[in-house]
Amino acid sequence: MKLLTHNILTSNIIKGVTRGFPLKIKSSRLEVKEVDFNPDFILRILPKLDWSALRQAATEVGYGNGLPEELPSSLEGDDSLQKTIHNILLQVEIVEGELECPETGRKFPIQNGIPNMLLNEDEVS
Amino acid sequence: MASSGRPERQAPPELFYNETEARKYTSNSRMIEIQQKLSERAMELLALPEDTSCYILDIGCGSGLSGECLTDNDHVWVGMDISPHMLDIAREREVEGDIILGDMGDGMPFRPGSFDGVISISALQWLCNADKAFHKPAKRLYTFFSTLYGVLSRGARAVFQFYPENSSQIEMITQQAMKAGFTGGLVVDYPNSTKAKKMFLCLFAGGAHQQLPTGLGTDTVPQESSGASFSAFREKRKRGDRKPLKNSREWILQKKERRRKQGREVPVDTKYTGRKRKARF
Ligand SMILES: C[S@@+](CC[C@H](N)C(=O)[O-])C[C@H]1O[C@@H](n2cnc3c(N)ncnc32)[C@H](O)[C@@H]1O
Numbered sequence: 001m002k003l004l005t006h007n008i009l010t011s012n013i014i015k016g017v018t019r020g021f022p023l024k025i026k027s028s029r030l031e032v033k034e035v036d037f038n039p040d041f042i043l044r045i046l047p048k049l050d051w052s053a054l055r056q057a058a059t060e061v062g063y064g065n066g067l068p069e070e071l072p073s074s075l076e077g078d079d080s081l082q083k084t085i086h087n088i089l090l091q092v093e094i095v096e097g098e099l100e101c102p103e104t105g106r107k108f109p110i111q112n113g114i115p116n117m118l119l120n121e122d123e124v125s
Numbered sequence: 126m127a128s129s130g131r132p133e134r135q136a137p138p139e140l141f142y143n144e145t146e147a148r149k150y151t152s153n154s155r156m157i158e159i160q161q162k163l164s165e166r167a168m169e170l171l172a173l174p175e176d177t178s179c180y181i182l183d184i185g186c187g188s189g190l191s192g193e194c195l196t197d198n199d200h201v202w203v204g205m206d207i208s209p210h211m212l213d214i215a216r217e218r219e220v221e222g223d224i225i226l227g228d229m230g231d232g233m234p235f236r237p238g239s240f241d242g243v244i245s246i247s248a249l250q251w252l253c254n255a256d257k258a259f260h261k262p263a264k265r266l267y268t269f270f271s272t273l274y275g276v277l278s279r280g281a282r283a284v285f286q287f288y289p290e291n292s293s294q295i296e297m298i299t300q301q302a303m304k305a306g307f308t309g310g311l312v313v314d315y316p317n318s319t320k321a322k323k324m325f326l327c328l329f330a331g332g333a334h335q336q337l338p339t340g341l342g343t344d345t346v347p348q349e350s351s352g353a354s355f356s357a358f359r360e361k362r363k364r365g366d367r368k369p370l371k372n373s374r375e376w377i378l379q380k381k382e383r384r385r386k387q388g389r390e391v392p393v394d395t396k397y398t399g400r401k402r403k404a405r406f
Pocket residue numbers: 138139142150160184185186187188189190191192205206207208211227228229230246247248251252
């Protein structure tokens with residue numbers, strides 16, 4: 001699971017959970033995979049990101065360095081920050097680990113890079 | 126599907142798409158080709174601006190064949206599927222999208238407005254079945270569509286190619302989609318051919334009024350033809366863009382290079398790569 005996905009993933013499909021975001025991350029195996037750098041996409045997705053959740057997640061998995069506390073109003077032309085963000089959003093991958101609902105503590109395992117978001121009967125809203 | 130009947134009648138999807146079935150999505154060239162063709166048509170109906178990299182959700186992403194079509198068009202995607210075996214194949218294929226194990230009938234676990242579009246190939250009809258005692262198809266469809274509406278950006282489209290079993294399934298599906306706030310409707314390609322006929326549910330999540338695209342192989346001449354609006358998108362591309370034009374030689378070379386990086390078998394590049402073939406009948 002990439003940190004971009006973590007930045008949009010919630011547990012609010014569980015009955016009674018209102019926001020379910022950000023999910024806490026525990027990572028026991030991490031990989032960095034090369035993905036083509038696509039600055040257009042990075043610039044387009046930035047306004048949709050929850051920056052503080054991204055910083056926190058990146059820090060939790062040991063990649064928080066180089067991320068400013070506040071996102072600058074424009075990244076146009078800042079190649080190095082664009083590449084840092086590209087790396088954190090798309091290249092860093094949690095292969096084994098766990099996500100945790102911030103409201104209920106319900107855990108979602110991550111195996112072979114795939115988070116398991118399947119609900120039990122009594123959790124479905 | 127012939128003699129064995131419809132897959133949805135045999136077993137729940139997480140059991141039907143077992144290791145053997147999933148393997149077909151890398152070994153059976155006919156199945157692969159069908160998935161690719163359907164994905165390309167669905168992409169066309171999505172009508173994303175061609176010079177923009179969008180963020181797309183693929184529902185029932187399975188082995189990632191539909192996702193690869195998104196990657197080839199420079200989009201970034203997230204896929205969800207209920208079958209772990211299908212997702213294992215996607216991992217094996219080293220698809221560029223990120224994949225999640227989930228049941229669409231449980232709802233879409235994403236923040237509001239996350240995606241620019243949704244694609245779904247041959248998956249939606251599965252929701253019409255009650256695979257567990259507590260499943261109520263209409264309710265699961267509603268949960269699915271209403272949460273899906275929320276995770277789309279305003280005006281975004283969701284295109285589902287699907288195989289309804291009968292007209293009451295179509296009715297149940299479209300009813301729940303409309304109840305969830307979507308507009309749009311069915312696009313039927315080649316409606317008069319039993320073999321080539323394909324159905325696409327084409328939904329719009331709010332925003333300005335959008336014209337429903339016209340199906341292929343229909344006799345009626347579309348006034349405000351979908352073909353026209355799609356080619357308008359294409360013409361918007363400015364010359365001198367960094368990205369090569371789709372299906373051009375350069376575009377094919379880039380795509381092959383991506384596949385090679387994943388260690389996959391790719392035909393060698395020759396002077397014929399990307400050349401137009403002569404029409405032979
Ligand atoms: C015909 S396959 C599509 C394959 C996919 N487009 C690909 O490129 O490999 C249909 C897929 O829908 C998935 N599916 C069926 N019901 C589902 C559900 N309730 N939630 C999520 N996925 C589902 C199946 O597991 C299967 O992988």
